[in-house]
Amino acid sequence: FIQMYAASAAANVTLVSNATTALAVPTSVFTVIHHETVDSVTLNTDLLVYASRDGGTNYTAGTLAVETALSGNEQILSATADVSGQPSGVAMKWKIVTANAKSQRIHAISQQWS
Numbered sequence: 001f002i003q004m005y006a007a008s009a010a011a012n013v014t015l016v017s018n019a020t021t022a023l024a025v026p027t028s029v030f031t032v033i034h035h036e037t038v039d040s041v042t043l044n045t046d047l048l049v050y051a052s053r054d055g056g057t058n059y060t061a062g063t064l065a066v067e068t069a070l071s072g073n074e075q076i077l078s079a080t081a082d083v084s085g086q087p088s089g090v091a092m093k094w095k096i097v098t099a100n101a102k103s104q105r106i107h108a109i110s111q112q113w114s
Helices: none
Strands: 014-016 028-037 047-052 060-062 065-069 074-082 091-098 104-113
Touching (some): 028 047, 047 104
Antiparallel strands (some): 014 091, 047 091
């Protein structure tokens, strides 16, 4: 159960997942985000996504792109990150960062790797 409260003004937020164990050491990570804009948001500036294969000690940025526009201001975003340069590991984590005090909502995040 997660309980969240609305702030009176937009604030920068960092969301970090718990680690999930991969079956083998991955080299590429694919992240999908169900995102909703409130303010005008520039992807990869006001919203950033990162992937880690070493439990969050190191992160590699992914480049976000819109995959599908949904109703209203909602959209499905995706990003791929090359994690082959990180220390070898199987403790997978994602990190989402909102920046520049832009109001936005993250409804869901999914990650897969190979």
